[in-house]
Amino acid sequence: xxxxxxxxxxxxxxxxxxxxxELTTTQSLARVVKAEGNSLYTCAxxxxxxxxxxxxxRFRNTMWIRRGGYVLVDMASKDERxxxxxxxxxxxxxxxxxxxxxKQPYWPKEFIKNTYDDDEEDExxxxxxxxxxxxxxxxxx
Numbered sequence: 001x002x003x004x005x006x007x008x009x010x011x012x013x014x015x016x017x018x019x020x021x022e023l024t025t026t027q028s029l030a031r032v033v034k035a036e037g038n039s040l041y042t043c044a045x046x047x048x049x050x051x052x053x054x055x056x057x058r059f060r061n062t063m064w065i066r067r068g069g070y071v072l073v074d075m076a077s078k079d080e081r082x083x084x085x086x087x088x089x090x091x092x093x094x095x096x097x098x099x100x101x102x103k104q105p106y107w108p109k110e111f112i113k114n115t116y117d118d119d120e121e122d123e124x125x126x127x128x129x130x131x132x133x134x135x136x137x138x139x140x141x
Contacts, residue, residue: 013063019101020093026076027092029101029108032069040087041065043073046108051075053089063094070095070111 023029030043030051039055053073055065065071072093081087095101102113 013096015093017096019095019097019104020072023072023106024074024076027072027074029095029106029111030071030073031111032065032067032071034067035065041071041091043071043091045073046110048110051088052086053091054087055091059091059094065091065094070098070101 028045030045030053032041033044033050034042036042036052039060041053041055042050043053044050051073053071059065071091072095073089074092075089077090101107
């Protein structure tokens with residue numbers, strides 16, 4: 001399979017930059033949990049229900065989807081698939097500018113931004129600290 005044309009790659013990337021104004025009833029945002037191979041991804045819906053989705057053909061071989069990233073999933077094609085198929089939807093957009101997407105009213109509250117609270121762990125952690133000096137260990141003569 002040959003390389004995709006550069007103009008096609010740029011066009012696909014430009015389309016996915018801006019979030020849609022609103023979502024249809026069959027669309028939902030999901031977090032990518034695992035790449036299964038052959039353009040299949042396990043994603044977690046806001047309800048934390050894992051689903052298997054397929055990458056839309058226009059994104060194949062043109063965009064990378066990393067684990068922990070967000071995608072827009074359309075589950076309308078679920079009825080068109082065979083009954084024994086595990087695939088329940090299709091990735092129709094990849095969230096690239098997460099900051100802009102988070103401002104949208106349909107962004108799920110379950111997908112909170114990861115902030116680390118280091119205050120509790122600083123007391124017990126010795127990472128980045130110097131070992132105790134000899135003068136601290138001695139009780140004096």
